[in-house]
Amino acid sequence: MSSLISTRNPESTVMDVQSSRVVPDGGYGWIVVAAVALINMTNQSILSVFGQLFVGELQKMQEDTFTAALITNLNSLALNFSGLFIGPAIKSFKPRNVAATGCILVALGLALCAFATESWHFILGYSFFVGFGLGLISPSTFMAINSYFTTKRGRAVGVSLAGAGLGQVLIPHLVRYLLDNHGFRYAVLSMSSLSLFGLFGAAFLKPLNPPAKHNNRKHIRLLAETDGERTSPLQVVVISTNQSKTERSPPNVDTLCSRMGQRLVQAMDLELLKDVVFWSIIVGMALVYTATINFTMIFPGFLEQTAKLNSQMVAFCMSLVAGADIVCRLLLPIVTDHLRIPYRVVFLIGIVGLFVARCVLAENQALPVIISMSVLTGMMKSATVINNNLTISAHCRSEKLAGGLGLSMMSKGIIVITVGQLLGWVRDYADSYLICLYAQGAILLAVVLFWTPEILYRHRRQRCATNKSMETQSIDAAEVTKLNS
Structure with a gap:
């Protein structure tokens, strides 16, 4: 019996190995950050040029807007449901190999699209290959950064995500030049070749003190x-x-x-689903993600049809959102890391800011208000994007992080298909961008109301535990002093 009690759990061995690592909080980690920024710039930013690249070609094929929406929705579905495989893949093949595989899938998918003659070719190439590839890239690159940083983790993630923002600014101009001067096929093949530059970045994702072959x-x-x-x-x-x-002997249940x-359960870390707080985190973040995707889709139409702005001002306001997003991805983590604000609290502040921006835009469409709310939206969006994976990493143990990221992606996929489609139906049924903004605001407000009491309760309980620990230490110190005297 004693031998059974003393049997060591293999999982605890992995935890001991990982806890003994010395995290440099910089050093070679900044090279990893630069490599991830390159991967994001050449791959993640592909999503921002879908309209430029493919809508014109789809119109030549006599396809309507429904087909374009179907391609982008299936892309989002494949991207998020790759979370079903991401946990086991990272554990078995390491983040570097998973990220490289994602870059190859993106390049292959775009190459297939370059030779497309029917709409289902775009569904196969862009929706599934590109979507699944991007789904592999995001969590694997975060895992690579996460292993090198502790107190500076927020700013490291912010710099790496700024690479995607820079790509969203530069690549549309490159695509426009290629389409105007060389045509559709050459432009898409060029984007396919550009995505392969991510392999150069993936080569630098060296694991930090890898444990003894964790298969x-x-x-x-x-x-x-x-x-x-x-x-x-x-x-x-x-x-x-x-x-x-x-x-009597019971039947053998070990089937x-x-x-x-x-x-x-072990491969996908499904035991995380027993944690109610984890459920709250992934569902809340998925709802915010869905509201953000929907806002990005309707914002140009809102500016043009409801606010009555011309195309030049519409582009200017969208640039303000993107510009504020990029700047805050670089600056916000420096402030929050210095003040040691928990990642989930920063995420919650971002949700509140997005809620305020939507309500103000729905109530007042004056140009100065739209400009200021565009800047606020970009700033608050960066707070949610940066702290998305960071919030999960702060809640999950390191050996469960890959599975936690995968489950979070799957929740996004489910809620985008359900709640996202519902928001689209609200917009079409009401024929009003204002009502759609209020619906998004209601979703954001629900997350705020659900998260706030829980965060306050956990903070209060943690503070009480800290005070009790300090009191115990002071009493012990006083007793030691008394004995010595």
Whole structure:
């Protein structure tokens, strides 16, 4: 019996190895940040030029707006549902290899689109290959950065995401030049070649002090062996009857299905779903993500049809959103890291700012108000984008982070397809951008009202625990002093 109690859990061994790492909080980590910025600039920014690249070609194929929306929605679905595989992939193949695979899939998908002759070619190339590739890139590059930083993690993530923002500013001009001078096929093939520059960045994603070969399949086998040692193959059950006591052996419950279920739970870290706070985090962030996607889609139409701005002013306001987003991705983490504000609190502040901006835009369409709210939207958007994965990393243990990121992506995919489609229906049914803005605001307000009491409660409980610990230490110190005297 004592041998069973002393059996060491393999998972605790992994935790001990990871906790013994020395995190440089910089050093080579800044090279990793630059590499991730390059990957984001050449791959993640592809999403911003979909309209430029493909809408004209789809119109030549006599396809309507529904087809273009279907392609982008399926792209988002593939991007987020890649979270189903991202946890096991990162554990088994390391972030560098997963990021490189994502870059290759993006390049392959764009190359297929270059030779498209029917709309389903775009669905295959852009929706599935590009979407799945981008889904592999985002969490794997975050995992690479996360291992090198502690107190400076926020600014490191901000700089890496600024690469995507810079790409969204520069690449549309490159695409316009290529389309005007060389045509559709050459432009798409050029974007495909550009995405392969991400492989150069992926080569620098060197893991920090990797543990002794953490193979996911081997880890699961060790867990299964440990469980086998703890339970004997024959369990005796004593059944009392009116006449006597008999013994019988229960049927063997260790079936193939149960073993496969255990492997699936371990590979995808599904035990995280037992945590109510984790559910609150991923669902709340998915709702904010959906409201942000919907706002990005309707904002140009709101400016043109409701606010009655010309195309030049519409472009100017959209540039203000992008510019404020990029600047705050660089500056905001420096402030929040210095003040040591929790990532989830910064995310919550961003939600409140987005809610305020939407309500003000719905109430007042004067040009100075629109300009100021465009800047505020960009600033608050950066607070949510930067602290998305950081919030999960602060809640999950390091060995569960990959699975946590994957589950978060899957929740986004589900809510984008359901709540996102509902927001689109509200816009079409009401035929009003203002009502759609209020609907987005209602979603953001729901997250704020749900998160705030929980965060305050956890903060108060943590502060009480800290005060009690300090009191205990002071009492112990006083007793030691008394004994020495």
